[in-house]
Amino acid sequence: MKAYWFDNQEGDQRLTHDSGREVDSSYLARLGVLYHHCPELSSVDAIAKDRNYKNRDEITVSPQAMGKVYEDKVKMFFDEHIHEDEEIRYIRDGAGYFDVRSEGDDWVRIRLEKDDLLILPAGIYHRFTTDEDNVSGTICTQELLLTGNQYIKAMRLFQDEPKWTPLNRGEETDINTHRKSYLQSRN
Ligand code: KMT
Ligand code: NI
Structure with missing residues (x-):
């Protein structure tokens, strides 16, 4: 896991977009975003049990x-959204980015790799994208990326x-009860 401020530069969403300014896990925790390194499935099971999770896919x-x-799908995952439930993602292979909104409504980019587990609270604005494995350094046209x-x-x-x-995200999510409880929990 590596978290940093998104650079807001133009270019494909799958590029790193690393501003060079890191974000530590205590700041993520303030946003309600919790990180665990889980090399063993048993620790995932323990977290799931503890938080009352019943299903997985x-x-x-x-x-x-x-x-x-x-x-x-990649475009859809990258549309800024909330869920009405907490979401846990546990990476089994490969890598990708979850972007979450900070208190000041800026993007924090979280790179996740194998064995990384992330808990996103209900109501947090976020988006997801795959990375650009094997295309960095090349001219990234959509075709090359494909x-x-x-x-x-x-x-x-x-x-x-x-x-x-x-x-x-829109006028309706701004007044969503799960969104409002999330904002209250952050204060
Ligand atoms: C989400 O909520 O945006 C996702 O679950 C993205 C796909 S999981 C790698
Ligand atoms: Ni989501």
């Missing part, structure tokens, strides 16, 4: 695994029924 996001829908090795395998854990409906 696995998703592979890559051009190979998803075919034609990959580009659409042939790159962007790949992540993640376990998604759910407290109840698998439900990961993203609510895209």
